Ligand SMILES: Nc1ncnc2c1ncn2[C@@H]1O[C@H](COP(=O)(O)OP(=O)(O)OP(=O)(O)O)[C@@H](O)[C@H]1O
């Protein structure tokens with residue numbers, strides 16, 4: 123009797139536990155499962171839907187490309203009997219599945235099984251006829267949604283220099299961690315940039331009504347290590363635009379620049395860094411007029427929705443025609459660190475809001491010492507285990523820096539041969555300072571950020587102007603003020619444009 127019970131127990135264990143497990147892990151199980159599905163489907167009538175790659179005018183069918191993206195994202199894609207694997211052109215670590223004609227991709231949606239197959243240049247979707255009303259439309263919406271999410275992966279394009287691909291862009295996934303919010307600049311200014319970008323995105327009819335190319339240009343200016351490049355990454359992410367990085371020094375001539383621009387796609391950000399350095403180069407291959415045409419968007423008229431971003435270390439050294447209103451719509455100044463931004467850095471890098479050494483640091487800033495956020499950030503990162511040591515190192519660095527002539531330590535710019543920016547202009551005396559004078563920021567008609575003329579504390583920075591050049595700049599500012607008073611350009615002017623968008 124005991125033997126029979128034991129045998130019964132063993133048989134049950136083998137048939138209900140062991141056999142399914144063995145089958146699920148072996149090719150026999152896989153084969154049986156497929157056969158069973160095939161037999162099951164034989165009892166149903168099916169509907170086929172074709173999604174061709176091209177329409178009758180040989181234009182690309184966007185749905186076809188979305189399906190490719192969707193199928194690549196399917197977990198079942200990896201379970202196929204055989205799959206084609208390819209590594210990316212620019213990033214060999216990125217592996218993608220490429221579908222070929224013999225494969226059938228099963229998928230399950232709302233409890234229903236559907237099948238995808240590639241037939242030459244056409245996808246075929248197969249589903250049970252009785253289920254099509256229930257799932258077809260929502261399933262296709264789901265496919266598009268997943269594909270769109272996948273395509274949100276931004277790309278960084280750089281132009282190839284090798285002979286084979288010369289004059290072409292090569293791309294790599296753009297995964298810079300910076301966002302507009304991680305930038306340490308005045309929060310009002312961040313919001314202004316965000317709303318300017320948002321308003322640009324909605325402004326296609328407005329630009330077209332004016333007969334203008336739908337583009338917007340930003341100038342980010344400030345010393346090295348103040349966060350310009352990181353901010354560009356943040357802007358691109360905010361817009362969900364791909365980035366085309368134009369290195370003017372690698373371009374062989376005006377026509378080469380045109381060609382590259384014609385190859386850029388809509389919804390992209392075209393970035394030209396260190397424009398001032400390029401413009402002072404003696405052996406430049408792209409002429410000033412080539413650059414101006416590019417900025418005016420003449421060559422980009424066939425494809426719009428572009429944001430252009432230029433960076434310079436000091437805009438005073440750039441030919442005013444390059445920066446005229448319309449060519450550059452929004453000026454953003456990135457100053458060296460002041461005490462306010464230092465405290466942000468201490469909080470984010472060291473996790474401290476207060477410290478007994480803070481008053482000493484503040485005093486250093488008040489006496490005119492400063493470093494770039496990159497320099498202070500680096501000190502804090504290397505000393506993050508000990509906030510006190512980090513602060514002492516910052517104080518030492520500030521002391522060393524304030525001992526130098528023409529503070530605003532920018533090794534890169536010294537190499538470039540550009541004149542140094544006088545401290546009073548680049549930092550505490552900056553006309554469009556973002557961190558030190560946050561309440562004074564406003565825009566003129568061209569979107570430029572300038573000091574609020576109604577703020578009486580202007581006398582504070584007047585004391586800091588000494589040289590003839592600085593007085594000239596002050597004169598320029600006063601001229602701007604009086605123009606604004608006459609109502610020719612002011613913040614409202616800019617707002618009127620934005621509101622109208
Ligand atoms: N204002 C800032 N806010 C946040 N991080 C900053 C800021 N300024 C600099 N950093 C940090 O310092 C490093 C260098 O910044 P970034 O390369 O953006 O400076 P940059 O102005 O483009 O310098 P360069 O003119 O030399 O190209 C980055 O790691 C960045 O995160």
Ligand SMILES: [Mg+2]
Nearest residue numbers: 350351352395
């Ligand atoms: Mg940079």
